[in-house]
Structures are given as structure tokens and as C-alpha cells.
Amino acid sequence: MEGAPQRVQAPTGRMSPSGLPPSTDDTTTTTTTTTTTVSAAAATAAAASPPSTPTTVVRSQSLPRPPSSTGSYPSPIPSPVPDRRPPARGHEGVFVHPASFLRPRGLSHPMPPAQPERAIDREERRALRAIRNFLKVRTSYDVLPLSFRLIIFDTSLSVKESLNILIQNGIVSAPLWDSTSSTFAGLLTTSDYINVIQYYFQNPAALNQIDQFRLDSLREVEKALGVAPPETISIDPERPLYEACRRMLESRARRIPLVTHDSQTDRALVLSVVTQYRILKFVAVNVNDTQKLRKPLGELLLGSYHNIATASMDTPVIDVIHILVERSISSVPILNSEGVVYNVFEAVDVITLIKGGVYDDLSLTVGEALKKRSPDFPGIYTCSLNDGLDTIFDTIRKSRVHRLVVVDENFRLKGVLTLSDILQYILLEGETDELS
Numbered sequence: 001m002e003g004a005p006q007r008v009q010a011p012t013g014r015m016s017p018s019g020l021p022p023s024t025d026d027t028t029t030t031t032t033t034t035t036t037t038v039s040a041a042a043a044t045a046a047a048a049s050p051p052s053t054p055t056t057v058v059r060s061q062s063l064p065r066p067p068s069s070t071g072s073y074p075s076p077i078p079s080p081v082p083d084r085r086p087p088a089r090g091h092e093g094v095f096v097h098p099a100s101f102l103r104p105r106g107l108s109h110p111m112p113p114a115q116p117e118r119a120i121d122r123e124e125r126r127a128l129r130a131i132r133n134f135l136k137v138r139t140s141y142d143v144l145p146l147s148f149r150l151i152i153f154d155t156s157l158s159v160k161e162s163l164n165i166l167i168q169n170g171i172v173s174a175p176l177w178d179s180t181s182s183t184f185a186g187l188l189t190t191s192d193y194i195n196v197i198q199y200y201f202q203n204p205a206a207l208n209q210i211d212q213f214r215l216d217s218l219r220e221v222e223k224a225l226g227v228a229p230p231e232t233i234s235i236d237p238e239r240p241l242y243e244a245c246r247r248m249l250e251s252r253a254r255r256i257p258l259v260t261h262d263s264q265t266d267r268a269l270v271l272s273v274v275t276q277y278r279i280l281k282f283v284a285v286n287v288n289d290t291q292k293l294r295k296p297l298g299e300l301l302l303g304s305y306h307n308i309a310t311a312s313m314d315t316p317v318i319d320v321i322h323i324l325v326e327r328s329i330s331s332v333p334i335l336n337s338e339g340v341v342y343n344v345f346e347a348v349d350v351i352t353l354i355k356g357g358v359y360d361d362l363s364l365t366v367g368e369a370l371k372k373r374s375p376d377f378p379g380i381y382t383c384s385l386n387d388g389l390d391t392i393f394d395t396i397r398k399s400r401v402h403r404l405v406v407v408d409e410n411f412r413l414k415g416v417l418t419l420s421d422i423l424q425y426i427l428l429e430g431e432t433d434e435l436s
Contacts, residue, residue, distance in 0.1 A: 153165070175188070198325050237258040283426075297388070311335075334370075349369060378400060385408075
């Protein structure tokens with residue numbers, strides 16, 4: 001296909017180049033920590049500045065029992081089933097099958113012996129326990145790099161101003177701060193911009209007012225669309241990392257802000273934002289037991305394999321945006337006419353299309369939109385049903401991965417594996433067995 005991105009082989013699959021801005025959790029090599037709160041007054045100047053860089057044996061035994069009042073010994077078991085054959089000549093009597101007493105009623109065959117635990121199952125269970133124990137003794141603060149920069153948006157900023165600042169700084173999310181009440185107001189993500197696009201698509205008469213739309217009005221958009229409001233969950237950085245992961249799973253959030261309180265004023269202070277990717281990479285680097293997670297995905301059935309939303313290179317971008325909103329997903333696999341995975345359209349691709357407040361590019365096709373990606377886009381990562389989480393954790397340790405497309409030997413789509421799926425598995429799989 002003309003203009004189609006070339007495939008690049010990844011450690012667990014195949015990549016095709018396109019463009020994705022790095023997220024806020026990049027580890028830098030500087031030794032300073034900077035927190036920037038962007039207000040409406042400073043947004044204009046920021047927008048003009050350039051972008052920053054066993055078998056069981058049962059034995060029966062007859063024991064003597066006292067005679068009953070009738071002088072006979074009571075039967076210790078129900079009346080035996082008589083043999084239906086004609087009585088033998090000379091000694092007539094009843095023949096009892098021993099198995100009639102040992103076999104449970106209603107079963108025509110005895111129960112098979114319990115299967116012994118496989119070595120691969122035992123290693124998987126022990127590895128998951130080791131990962132959970134690691135998350136319980138580490139704090140959310142431990143995940144942070146030695147130096148980082150945090151940009152916070154004031155809710156008085158316009159959507160256009162905040163979008164330009166995200167693009168200039170190469171980030172895809174930012175904490176929100178309500179200066180009127182001096183409180184943490186949630187987290188701004190690409191989903192919020194997609195909701196705004198969906199809102200103005202349904203209300204075209206209000207499109208000319210989009211430049212004046214402010215971040216504190218996002219709740220009105222969510223109510224009109226019937227979608228979830230901005231993510232407002234947070235956690236103290238000194239709390240166990242395991243607790244942060246559980247909160248993300250319960251709220252279906254992909255990132256969680258670390259919020260502490262000033263000891264003198266008791267006001268909330270946003271320290272940083274921790275993402276699923278940074279947590280899983282932290283585990284991959286520090287827990288060697290991840291290499292024991294060798295059970296294949298086809299046995300675990302980890303991920304989504306039914307009713308997967310897809311699109312083609314000729315699908316209009318606005319149609320893909322509708323799919324992202326309706327399904328509450330962050331990506332849509334792009335297939336060719338033979339059902340082969342060709343690319344993936346991600347929610348962050350929308351940010352590139354609407355930079356500068358121009359929404360005309362939403363009428364482009366997916367193929368045309370993907371050409372606008374940055375040349376340094378890492379590509380898409382694939383895996384097969386024969387791969388285990390050991391190889392996937394190895395990929396996470398080496399590369400920035402947000403999802404993996406599960407394909408067969410011909411690169412036809414089989415499913416999608418997200419970081420949320422992996423995080424849920426290592427936190428919840430077999431947890432009830434450990435507690436019992």
C-alpha cells in the first residue's frame with residue numbers, strides 16, 4: 001500500500017513506525033525537580049515558546065456392635081443390593097458386590113484421582129506471590145525517577161491553551177488545580193479532548209465557541225455525553241504501591257496522581273503522576289520472578305479476544321473517535337482487506353490532529369492521519385498466544401509499551417492485551433487462594 005508504514009520487528013512482535021508523544025512519566029537524567037502550575041495568564045507566553053526537549057486408600061473394617069432389643073445385630077449400612085443371578089445349587093444365598101458400598105450413589109464410575117500440580121503452574125503461582133509481596137513493601141514514591149518535571153493546569157485555562165502546552169512539552173496528561181478553592185481537581189487526559197470533539201460534533205452550532213471553552217467546564221461535556229467525569233482518584237506517595245495499583249483497577253484509570261498535604265497549611269500538594277507503564281516497568285526491572293511467568297496467553301486467556309473494535313485505513317478519523325468514546329477504549333487496531341494487522345490508531349493520535357485548535361483534520365482518513373505521526377514513533381508491539389508474560393515483561397523493561405496486539409502466525413488479529421489486563425492478572429490471579 002502506498003505510503004504505508006514499514007513493519008519493524010520488536011522483541012515480542014512486530015512494529016510499524018508512526019508518531020506518539022512521550023508521556024509524563026519519562027525518566028530524565030537531570031538532578032532537579034520542577035513543578036509548574038500553568039494559569040490562564042501564563043498560557044499565552046507558554047504557547048509562544050518552542051517545544052521542550054496422591055491417591056487415597058479407603059479401608060473398611062467390621063466392628064462388633066451391641067445387639068438391639070430384638071436380639072439381632074443392626075446393619076451398619078443400608079441393605080445391600082442383591083445379585084440378580086440365579087442362586088447357586090446347594091448353598092442358596094445373597095451375593096453382595098463390595099463396590100456397591102464404596103461407590104457414591106448416582107455415579108456410574110468412580111471419581112478420577114486429582115491431577116498433580118504442574119511445575120509451570122507452581123512456578124506461576126510463586127512468581128505472582130513474589131510480585132505482590134514486592135508491591136506491598138514498596139511505596140508509590142519509590143517509582144518516581146530521581147529527577148522529573150511536573151506541569152499542573154489551572155482549571156481557568158481554555159481547552160485550546162492547555163492543548164498547546166501539552167504538545168509543546170511532549171506530554172499527554174496533566175493534573176488539574178482549582179485555584180479558587182486551592183484543591184486538586186482531577187487529571188486531564190486525552191480522553192477529555194476526545195470528549196470535547198464528540199460534544200462539538202453533536203452540537204456544531206457551538207463550534208465557534210470552542211476557543212473560549214475552559215477546563216472547568218469539562219464536567220458539562222461529560223454530563224451531556226453521559227461519560228465518566230475526569231479522573232479524581234489520588235493516593236499519598238508514602239502508601240504501598242500495591243494500594244495504588246488496586247485503586248487504579250477499581251477506577252479503571254491508567255494513571256494515578258500522588259497527592260500529599262502540607263504539614264503547616266494542610267493543603268493538598270500534587271507531587272507527581274504514576275502510570276501503569278511505570279509501575280510494570282518498575283516490577284520488570286526489580287523482580288526477577290517475572291521470568292517464571294511462562295504460561296502462554298492462550299492458556300491464560302489474558303486480554304480481549306471477542307467483539308474487538310477495528311477499522312481500516314480508509315475509515316474516517318471521526319468514526320474512530322466515536323468508537324473510542326462508545327467503547328471507552330484507548331486504541332483501535334487497523335486491519336487491511338485480508339484482516340491482517342496493519343497499524344493501531346491510538347487516542348493520543350487525536351492530539352496531533354487538533355493542535356493549534358484546528359479541527360479540520362478530523363475529516364481525514366485513518367491512513368492520512370497516521371502519516372502525521374512523528375518519525376520517532378516507536379511503533380506497535382505484537383505477541384502471539386504462545387507467548388508468556390515473561391517475554392512481555394522483558395519487552396516492557398526495554399521499550400515503552402502501552403498495549404500489545406495478539407496475532408497469529410500470519411499476523412491476523414486475535415486479540416488485544418493492555419497494561420490494565422497485565423496489572424489485573426498479577427494483582428488478582430490466585431489471590432483468594434493465598435488468603436485461604
